[in-house]
Amino acid sequence: MADAVEAGKVAAARRAVDENIKKGQVVGIGSGSTIVFAVQRIAERNKKEELNLVCIPTSFQARQLIHEYGLTLGNLETSPEIDIAIDGADEVDDDINLIKGGGGCLMQEKIIASCSKKFFVIADTRKNSRVLGTTWRKGVPIEVLPMAYKPVQLKINQLLGGNAVLRMASKKAGPVITDNGNFLIDWEFEGAQDWMAVERVLQNVPGVIETGLFLNMTHVAYFGSPDGQVLVRTRKN
Numbered sequence: 001m002a003d004a005v006e007a008g009k010v011a012a013a014r015r016a017v018d019e020n021i022k023k024g025q026v027v028g029i030g031s032g033s034t035i036v037f038a039v040q041r042i043a044e045r046n047k048k049e050e051l052n053l054v055c056i057p058t059s060f061q062a063r064q065l066i067h068e069y070g071l072t073l074g075n076l077e078t079s080p081e082i083d084i085a086i087d088g089a090d091e092v093d094d095d096i097n098l099i100k101g102g103g104g105c106l107m108q109e110k111i112i113a114s115c116s117k118k119f120f121v122i123a124d125t126r127k128n129s130r131v132l133g134t135t136w137r138k139g140v141p142i143e144v145l146p147m148a149y150k151p152v153q154l155k156i157n158q159l160l161g162g163n164a165v166l167r168m169a170s171k172k173a174g175p176v177i178t179d180n181g182n183f184l185i186d187w188e189f190e191g192a193q194d195w196m197a198v199e200r201v202l203q204n205v206p207g208v209i210e211t212g213l214f215l216n217m218t219h220v221a222y223f224g225s226p227d228g229q230v231l232v233r234t235r236k237n
C-alpha cells in the first residue's frame with residue numbers, strides 16, 4: 001500500500017516537472033513528502049539540460065532539499081517574482097482549493113505560491129476530493145502567534161464552531177514550533193463550508209498569522225495513481 005501511494009506521488013511529481021520546468025526559471029519549491037520526488041526529477045533533468053534554475057524554498061526542509069540536490073538556492077529578496085511554484089497538498093476540492101499545512105509549513109508555502117505566476121500542486125490520488133474535509137480529517141492548519149494561541153482558539157470556536165486544537169509535538173514536550181517560531185492550531189470542522197467566508201473570519205482574528213486554506217491560487221493539480229497514470233485538473237476560471 002505504501003509503495004503504491006509513493007508510486008502515485010512519483011508519477012504526479014515527474015509529470016508536473018516535465019510539463020512546466022523550463023530553463024532559466026525562478027522556481028518555488030514546496031514542502032512535504034511528494035515534493036521530494038519533484039526535486040529529484042528537477043535534479044535529474046538539471047544534470048542533462050543545465051537548467052540554470054533559481055530555487056526558492058518554502059521551508060527548512062525545502063532549503064535542505066535544494067542543497068542536497070545541488071540546485072541554486074535563492075530568496076524573495078533577490079527574486080521577489082517567481083515563475084512557477086510546485087507543492088504538495090493535504091486535500092484538493094472540486095475548484096482546486098486546497099488545505100495545506102499538514103507538515104506545518106503553510107505560511108512560507110502560501111507566500112511563495114502568492115508570488116508565483118503559476119502554482120502547481122502534486123499529490124497522489126487520495127488527495128483528490130470533491131469537498132474539503134472528506135478525506136483530510138485533521139482540520140485546517142492555522143499559524144498563530146504563541147502569546148495569542150488561547151484567545152485565538154476561543155475566538156475560532158465561538159465564530160466558526162468546530163474545535164480549534166493546539167498541535168502538539170511528538171518528539172518534544174509541548175507544542176509544534178513552526179519554521180517561523182510560531183504555534184499551529186488545527187481547526188477541526190464538520191460538513192461543507194463556505195471557504196471564502198471561513199478564510200475571512202480566520203484572517204480577522206488578531207493573532208492568526210496565516211491559514212492553510214489556499215483558495216483560487218492553484219492553476220493545475222496533478223494526481224498520480226499507483227499504476228503511474230496521472231489525472232490533470234486545471235482551474236476553470
Ligand SMILES: O=C(CO)[C@H](O)[C@H](O)COP(=O)(O)O
Nearest residue numbers: 032033034088101102103105
Ligand atoms: O502543506 C504541506 C506542508 O506544510 C505539504 O505540502 C502537505 O502536507 C502535503 O504533504 P505530502 O506531500 O507529504 O502529502
